[in-house]
Amino acid sequence: MKTHERAANIALAGLVLAPLIVKVEPNVNVILTACLTVYVGCYRSVKPTLPSETMSKEHAMRFPLVGSAMLLSLFLLFKFLSKDLVNAVLTCYFFVLGIIALSATLLPAIKRFLPETWNEGLIIWRMPYFHTISVEFTKSQIVAAIPGTFFCIWYASKKHWLANNILGIAFCIQGIEMLSLGSFKTGAILLVGLFFYDIFWVFFTPVMVSVAKSFDAPIKLLFPTSDAARPFSMLGLGDIVIPGIFVALALRFDVSRGKDSRYFSSAFLGYTVGLVLTIVVMNWFQAAQPALLYIVPGVIGFVATHSLWKGEVKPLLEYDESKEEESSSSAQQEKGEGGEDDSKKED
Numbered sequence: 001m002k003t004h005e006r007a008a009n010i011a012l013a014g015l016v017l018a019p020l021i022v023k024v025e026p027n028v029n030v031i032l033t034a035c036l037t038v039y040v041g042c043y044r045s046v047k048p049t050l051p052s053e054t055m056s057k058e059h060a061m062r063f064p065l066v067g068s069a070m071l072l073s074l075f076l077l078f079k080f081l082s083k084d085l086v087n088a089v090l091t092c093y094f095f096v097l098g099i100i101a102l103s104a105t106l107l108p109a110i111k112r113f114l115p116e117t118w119n120e121g122l123i124i125w126r127m128p129y130f131h132t133i134s135v136e137f138t139k140s141q142i143v144a145a146i147p148g149t150f151f152c153i154w155y156a157s158k159k160h161w162l163a164n165n166i167l168g169i170a171f172c173i174q175g176i177e178m179l180s181l182g183s184f185k186t187g188a189i190l191l192v193g194l195f196f197y198d199i200f201w202v203f204f205t206p207v208m209v210s211v212a213k214s215f216d217a218p219i220k221l222l223f224p225t226s227d228a229a230r231p232f233s234m235l236g237l238g239d240i241v242i243p244g245i246f247v248a249l250a251l252r253f254d255v256s257r258g259k260d261s262r263y264f265s266s267a268f269l270g271y272t273v274g275l276v277l278t279i280v281v282m283n284w285f286q287a288a289q290p291a292l293l294y295i296v297p298g299v300i301g302f303v304a305t306h307s308l309w310k311g312e313v314k315p316l317l318e319y320d321e322s323k324e325e326e327s328s329s330s331a332q333q334e335k336g337e338g339g340e341d342d343s344k345k346e347d
Helices: 003-020 026-044 058-078 082-111 139-158 161-178 184-203 209-213 238-257 263-285 292-310 313-318 321-346
Strands: 121-126 130-137 221-225 232-236
Touching: 003 026, 003 082, 003 161, 026 161, 026 221, 026 232, 026 238, 026 263, 058 082, 058 184, 058 209, 082 139, 082 209, 121 238, 139 161, 161 221, 161 292, 184 209, 184 238, 184 292, 184 313, 232 238, 238 263, 238 292, 263 292, 292 313
Parallel strands: none
Antiparallel strands: 121 130, 221 232
C-alpha cells in the first residue's frame, strides 16, 4: 500500500470517529467522508485482474428500472406492513452482509500478520441436505470474520449511528472495489439513467425520502447535527458507490495506459464538485436533493472536458477492460510459450 493510500485510510477512520470526540460540521463531514470513501475504494480496485463483477450495457440500461421496482416495493412494504417487522427482517439480512463486507474490508490488513499458508488453500463448506450449495473461504477470511461478527452483533443490538456508518462505508468500499463498468460507454449509460431515476423519485414522488427515513439499515451514512428536530444529515450509499465505480474506472484507465493522464483526478474532482453543489443547494432551499442530479454532470462533464482538451476522446470511448485483460493474458501466454521454445533451443 502506497503512502497516500495509507494516509487516506487513516484519515477516513479518524473522520468516522471524530464526532464522538469533537463537534464536526455535518456538511463538511458529508463531503470529506464520501470523497475519502471513493478514494479508498478506487485504489483498492486497482488489481492485476478485473473486479469480480463487470456490468454490461444491457445491465446498465435495466438498472434504473430494477432500482425503481425495488424502491417502490420497499415503499409499499413500509406503508402496508409494520415498520418494525420490515426493519427486523432487513436487520437480519444486513447482519450477514455486514460480516461479509467488514471481513473483506479488513482482510488485506489482517492477512499480513498471518501465516502465508492461511491465505491459500480453500476450505469448502457444503450446506447439509443441499450439497449443491457450497461456500469457499480461507483461514485468513475466518480470522477476519471474527471482529466483523462481533461488530455486527453490536450494530444489531444498539443501531448506533457509528456502527451504521462503519458498515455503510464497508459496503461502499467493497462495491467500488468489486464492481466494474467495463467501459466508459457503459458507465455513461448507467449514470445518465440513474440521473433521471434520482430526479423522478425525489422531486416528483415522496417515495425516496420516505424510504430513506423509514429504512433502519446501513443503506445511508448518518452525520450528527446540533439540530434537535433533524438530529442527522444523511447521504445514500448509492450516491457514493454509483459515481465511485465510474471514478475507479478512470483510475484503472490511467493505470492501463502507464502514463500520467490524470483522468482519475478529473473524475474525482467532478465528484467532489457535484457533492459540494448538492450540499449548497440543499442548505439553500432547505429541502432534500437528488445528489446524482449534481454529481453525474460533474463526473461525466469533467472527464469529457479533459478528453476533449487532450484530444483523446476516441481512446477513452474505445477503452474496454475485458478486452484489455484478454490482450494482456494473451501476451503473457505468448511470452511463456516463447520462453519454453528458447529453453528447448538451449537444450
